[in-house]
Amino acid sequence: MDWDKLRIFHAVADAGSLTHAGDYLHLSQSAVSRQIRALEDSLNTTLFHRHARGLILTEQGELLFETTTSMKKRIEAATARIHDSEEEVFGELRVTTTNGFGAMWLAPRLAKLYEKYPDLKIDLMLEERVLDLPMREADVAIRMKEPSQADLIRKRLMAIQMRLYASPEYIEANGMPESIEDMKDHRLICQNPQSAQVRAGMKLNEELLDHTHKTLTVNNYFGVLQAVASNLGIGVLPNYIIDGNPDIIRVLPDVESVEVPVFLAYPEELRQSKRVSAFRDFIQEEILEHRRSLRALDDT
Numbered sequence: 001m002d003w004d005k006l007r008i009f010h011a012v013a014d015a016g017s018l019t020h021a022g023d024y025l026h027l028s029q030s031a032v033s034r035q036i037r038a039l040e041d042s043l044n045t046t047l048f049h050r051h052a053r054g055l056i057l058t059e060q061g062e063l064l065f066e067t068t069t070s071m072k073k074r075i076e077a078a079t080a081r082i083h084d085s086e087e088e089v090f091g092e093l094r095v096t097t098t099n100g101f102g103a104m105w106l107a108p109r110l111a112k113l114y115e116k117y118p119d120l121k122i123d124l125m126l127e128e129r130v131l132d133l134p135m136r137e138a139d140v141a142i143r144m145k146e147p148s149q150a151d152l153i154r155k156r157l158m159a160i161q162m163r164l165y166a167s168p169e170y171i172e173a174n175g176m177p178e179s180i181e182d183m184k185d186h187r188l189i190c191q192n193p194q195s196a197q198v199r200a201g202m203k204l205n206e207e208l209l210d211h212t213h214k215t216l217t218v219n220n221y222f223g224v225l226q227a228v229a230s231n232l233g234i235g236v237l238p239n240y241i242i243d244g245n246p247d248i249i250r251v252l253p254d255v256e257s258v259e260v261p262v263f264l265a266y267p268e269e270l271r272q273s274k275r276v277s278a279f280r281d282f283i284q285e286e287i288l289e290h291r292r293s294l295r296a297l298d299d300t
Helices: 003-015 018-025 029-043 059-083 099-116 168-174 180-185 199-209 221-229 274-299
Strands: 048-051 054-057 091-097 120-126 140-143 152-160 162-166 188-191 215-218 234-238 249-256 260-267
Touching: 003 018, 003 029, 003 054, 003 059, 018 029, 054 059, 091 099, 091 274, 099 120, 099 140, 099 221, 099 274, 120 274, 140 274, 152 274, 162 168, 162 199, 168 249, 180 199, 188 199, 188 221, 199 234, 199 249, 215 221, 221 234, 260 274
Parallel strands: 091 120, 091 140, 188 215, 188 234
Antiparallel strands: 048 054, 140 260, 152 260, 162 234, 162 249
């Protein structure tokens, strides 16, 4: 089977359009179309349903696309390992983690990593879905539970907890609750039950919702934080977002979730990757610095 035709087929299937695939491949639409027809002739099958809105894979096309997707990931893995044989840290590193941790803890710290490794390109994929590392959907993952997939190197980074926070202005205007029963006099701001969240946070939210009828639910931590900062109520947030933030204060210090472990994981085949090693060391250094900052605040 012609590898070049398979490459063109994959681009068309991925784009759903001959034109878009041609733009990506720097080929004319007619050239792409000829290659697809030739591939269909060689396989004696139809790979696409053609209609005015674009192209849809046939059942046979779906089977071939699964194969070319796997091939593409393996080629990318091989390319990465070849690049990692070089002395310098460079190239793309695909990092996946949750929306909250990625946007509010990791992303603000990446400037230090780029300062040290300016040729490193980070593709930060923020989503609650667990990506398949062995299938190379990402190179490195930071997850709020220990990964269960085989053939992964995993390291526990830290533990987080869900706690209650409010702005000083809100507390001054509404008073500081002394017990969980006092939450009936306050608006609770938390993630809504339908949003993806760690189980420990969901259990704490359920407990708190039993003590108040005034609520504001949001589908992500950033929205909860903004509502808290806007003096709308008392919010349930992970401590990694708030610790060390003088504009937000902790409420009811005896009320918190159980600890949630945070793990870094990457495929065994990337054990020798200089990009992965650089990122792993950076994360560990940032966590140590974060802990030192918190201890310094406790001592003041």
